[in-house]
Amino acid sequence: MKKLTMHQKKRREGYAFILPGFIYMVAILGYPLVYNVILSFRNVNVKTFASHKDVWVGFQNYVDLFKNPTFRLILKNTFVFTFWCLLIQFTIGFLFALYFSKKFTFAGPIRGMILVGYMMPMSVTALLGKNMFDKSSGVINDLLMKLNLIHAPVDWLLQPGSAMAAVIAMNCWVGIPFNMLLLTSGLTGISTDVMESAEVDGANSWQRFWKITVPLLKPAIMAVLMLGFIYTFKAFDLMFIMTNGGPLNSTDVLGTYAYNLSFKQYEFSKGSATAMVLFAILFVIGLFYLKLVSSEDD
Amino acid sequence: MRKLRKISAVLLTAALAASSLTVTSFAESEASDHTAATPEQIGEDNGGEKVTLWHYFEHEAEALNKMIKDYNESQSDIYIVPTFVSREELMKQYTIGAVSGELPDIGMVDSPDMASYISLGVFADINDQLTGWEDLDQFYPGPLSSCKGEDGDLYGLPNNSNCLAILCNMDLLNKAGVKPPTTWEEFEEVCKATTDPDNGVYGFAMCAIGNEEGTFQYIPWLYGAGASVADVDSDAGVKSLDFLANLEKNGYMSNEVVNWGQGDALNAFVAGKAAMLESGTWHIAQLDGELKDSVNFEYQYIPMPSEDGHQATVIGGENFGVCSSSKHVDACVEFLKHMESAQNNADWCEIAGKLPVRGDAVELKDFWTADARYKVFNDSMTFAVARGPHPQWPTISEALWTAEQSAILQQSSAADAMAQAASVIDPILAETPLPEAGEASTEG
Numbered sequence: 001m002k003k004l005t006m007h008q009k010k011r012r013e014g015y016a017f018i019l020p021g022f023i024y025m026v027a028i029l030g031y032p033l034v035y036n037v038i039l040s041f042r043n044v045n046v047k048t049f050a051s052h053k054d055v056w057v058g059f060q061n062y063v064d065l066f067k068n069p070t071f072r073l074i075l076k077n078t079f080v081f082t083f084w085c086l087l088i089q090f091t092i093g094f095l096f097a098l099y100f101s102k103k104f105t106f107a108g109p110i111r112g113m114i115l116v117g118y119m120m121p122m123s124v125t126a127l128l129g130k131n132m133f134d135k136s137s138g139v140i141n142d143l144l145m146k147l148n149l150i151h152a153p154v155d156w157l158l159q160p161g162s163a164m165a166a167v168i169a170m171n172c173w174v175g176i177p178f179n180m181l182l183l184t185s186g187l188t189g190i191s192t193d194v195m196e197s198a199e200v201d202g203a204n205s206w207q208r209f210w211k212i213t214v215p216l217l218k219p220a221i222m223a224v225l226m227l228g229f230i231y232t233f234k235a236f237d238l239m240f241i242m243t244n245g246g247p248l249n250s251t252d253v254l255g256t257y258a259y260n261l262s263f264k265q266y267e268f269s270k271g272s273a274t275a276m277v278l279f280a281i282l283f284v285i286g287l288f289y290l291k292l293v294s295s296e297d298d
Numbered sequence: 299m300r301k302l303r304k305i306s307a308v309l310l311t312a313a314l315a316a317s318s319l320t321v322t323s324f325a326e327s328e329a330s331d332h333t334a335a336t337p338e339q340i341g342e343d344n345g346g347e348k349v350t351l352w353h354y355f356e357h358e359a360e361a362l363n364k365m366i367k368d369y370n371e372s373q374s375d376i377y378i379v380p381t382f383v384s385r386e387e388l389m390k391q392y393t394i395g396a397v398s399g400e401l402p403d404i405g406m407v408d409s410p411d412m413a414s415y416i417s418l419g420v421f422a423d424i425n426d427q428l429t430g431w432e433d434l435d436q437f438y439p440g441p442l443s444s445c446k447g448e449d450g451d452l453y454g455l456p457n458n459s460n461c462l463a464i465l466c467n468m469d470l471l472n473k474a475g476v477k478p479p480t481t482w483e484e485f486e487e488v489c490k491a492t493t494d495p496d497n498g499v500y501g502f503a504m505c506a507i508g509n510e511e512g513t514f515q516y517i518p519w520l521y522g523a524g525a526s527v528a529d530v531d532s533d534a535g536v537k538s539l540d541f542l543a544n545l546e547k548n549g550y551m552s553n554e555v556v557n558w559g560q561g562d563a564l565n566a567f568v569a570g571k572a573a574m575l576e577s578g579t580w581h582i583a584q585l586d587g588e589l590k591d592s593v594n595f596e597y598q599y600i601p602m603p604s605e606d607g608h609q610a611t612v613i614g615g616e617n618f619g620v621c622s623s624s625k626h627v628d629a630c631v632e633f634l635k636h637m638e639s640a641q642n643n644a645d646w647c648e649i650a651g652k653l654p655v656r657g658d659a660v661e662l663k664d665f666w667t668a669d670a671r672y673k674v675f676n677d678s679m680t681f682a683v684a685r686g687p688h689p690q691w692p693t694i695s696e697a698l699w700t701a702e703q704s705a706i707l708q709q710s711s712a713a714d715a716m717a718q719a720a721s722v723i724d725p726i727l728a729e730t731p732l733p734e735a736g737e738a739s740t741e742g
Contacts, residue, residue, distance in 0.1 A: 046689050047730075049396065050419030135554050136498075158553050158707060246508045247556055248704055263393055265693050266414055 039272040046266035061273040078253040082232045089172045093179025101187045118177035126241035129170035133157050160250030167251050186220025226289040254278040333382040339363040341370040346377045353406040354385040361649040376629045392420050401621035404630050409444040409615050410685040416447040417689035421619035425451035427631040436656040440613050440684045454619030455638045458652035460579035461611045461682045463674050468596040470573040482605040489550035492573035501550035503572035505560040512699035515576050518602045521610030521683050531720035539712035543705040556703045568592050579675045583651030599674040613682045690726050697722035
């Protein structure tokens with residue numbers, strides 16, 4: 001046997017190290033993904049499944065979906081949900097991060113308590129939301145009535161617009177601590193020396209924020225927005241439990257719609273196609289994020 | 299930058315861990331959803347082949363276990379082990395099982411869902427085993443038709459039936475000085491007379507939730523107006539939806555009905571928040587059982603009101619089938635025949651508070667005729683309509699409850715809502731029409 005050079009040996013060792021991870025990725029992620037892609041190009045449904053009469057239909061499922069007004073509504077819902085969640089949770093999360101980066105008594109414990117929302121399983125948050133926003137027995141209507149802000153109970157989960165607002169509110173409850181956490185870590189990375197010298201040079205707090213904090217925090221801001229987009233866009237359990245996508249698909253998002261098609265209507269191929277649309281959008285965002293991270297590194 | 303990547307990595311890991319935690323907690327809750335019966339409940343192992351049976355009976359589970367115990371002790375070919383699986387979970391398991399083949403030997407299914415599962419290949423064709431069984435003639439055609447596939451073969455046997463009627467809070471009706479209604483017109487008048495916004499009392503409560511339950515409760519109104527699933531956008535179909543939408547518009551019915559399951563609607567009625575309720579046969583057992591102490595008023599059941607000479611209610615109930623992956627199909631069919639024999643069906647339905655699926659079972663007891671409440675349901679079976687059977691019933695059903703919710707929430711007119719529903723339903727029925735038997739009413 002030919003003797004391996006040190007370099008080749010190292011190389012082989014390297015491959016050996018990534019092999020378990022590679023097998024895991026292929027088996028757990030690769031196989032279902034490929035299966036899903038194939039499924040989305042066939043017409044597997046309740047009528048063709050058992051008899052194996054399903055055929056290759058190319059992009060027909062995708063064409064059907066985009067022609068369907070319900071699917072277009074759901075695509076819009078997903079973007080509306082993601083946009084408002086990102087805007088609200090980023091703004092408030094950033095303000096919290098700035099506020100709690102000041103040294104004051106109990107800053108730490110209070111920040112810790114805000115994190116509870118992030119640690120709670122989403123299913124619990126969703127159940128809380130369902131009960132809190134209930135028209136007749138929910139605490140939110142009760143409070144608003146007692147404060148004399150409203151005179152009749154609000155139809156929170158019974159009207160399309162307010163139901164969307166309610167799920168956005170519940171998602172932000174989880175999203176705000178997530179944003180705060182990441183941005184706080186970014187803030188602690190900014191050297192106090194820079195701030196102090198800027199202060200000596202006569203920069204006011206507004207200028208210090210825009211000229212020093214924001215530019216130095218840019219990598220953290222981009223990361224939190226990207227990750228936030230990915231987490232929010234693939235929402236499922238919140239709507240599934242809190243509103244079941246209703247009323248009238250107004251809180252249905254791509255995740256819940258794909259589940260509904262596959263498991264309730266037995267339209268397996270259309271469900272797969274919906275999941276592929278979700279995947280494609282997140283894939284593009286993911287690529288963008290990777291590019292961003294690697295260019296920052298250079 | 300490196301620090302940030304570390305943070306992101308940590309966060310991603312945390313998120314992954316959190317989501318896997320959620321999965322674990324779901325898995326745990328599912329584990330508690332799967333409750334296998336113990337040997338004390340179903341008899342010691344009789345040495346026969348082990349056969350699994352999945353069901354979602356809750357308070358009836360004890361009676362089911364008792365019957366299985368008797369069967370396990372009476373023969374030694376098979377040893378049946380029943381397992382409780384919640385309804386939602388069971389439906390998911392059938393769908394997954396259609397792909398993976400991991401199915402029980404015998405499975406329970408809600409009657410309108412059976413056609414889809416037959417089409418998906420979940421249930422075995424047991425027509426040959428049942429051919430020549432003289433008891434078959436005794437089964438009512440409605441429930442039996444829900445066990446048939448598109449080929450007309452039997453894939454299971456019905457276990458019990460139920461239907462819907464109107465439950466009146468007589469204290470509220472008497473206070474308002476009105477009698478139980480018999481027509482839609484009278485129904486609306488009673489709603490008007492009993493609605494009392496100051497005390498949060500509505501004239502009527504029903505379930506219009508966005509799932510099969512919502513469709514189930516809507517069918518009596520659709521057919522009661524003289525329409526059917528095949529012509530939802532007809533004048534009669536639009537009238538049925540208009541009627542319900544106007545109840546909400548006039549304040550006689552809460553718009554919360556779109557988020558209420560049938561249990562939630564019953565709770566509202568028992569709490570005195572509604573004078574009338576669209577109520578199912580199985581509610582009687584609950585009114586006599588866990589709700590007994592909460593019902594502090596006189597109540598009375600009446601049949602669904604009629605409109606223009608039309609009167610309708612809807613058939614509900616459960617079937618049992620033998621799953622296609624079972625290695626003991628013949629032995630399982632023998633058990634089904636035993637389970638649905640006249641005597642066992644009568645005994646079972648008395649305990650469970652449901653209606654038998656065969657004529658000779660009803661004759662064995664006066665339970666369904668002596669109790670005025672059960673009599674209303676038993677008599678209503680003469681004008682009860684079945685849902686489907688149709689393999690794409692879930693899609694038809696979604697179109698129906700979507701139209702119902704849309705009109706009740708005043709998001710669109712009844713005519714527009716029904717036109718939308720027809721645009722979904724009509725192409726499906728053009729390809730695969732509803733069987734004639736599905737329209738036929740059964741005799742109770």
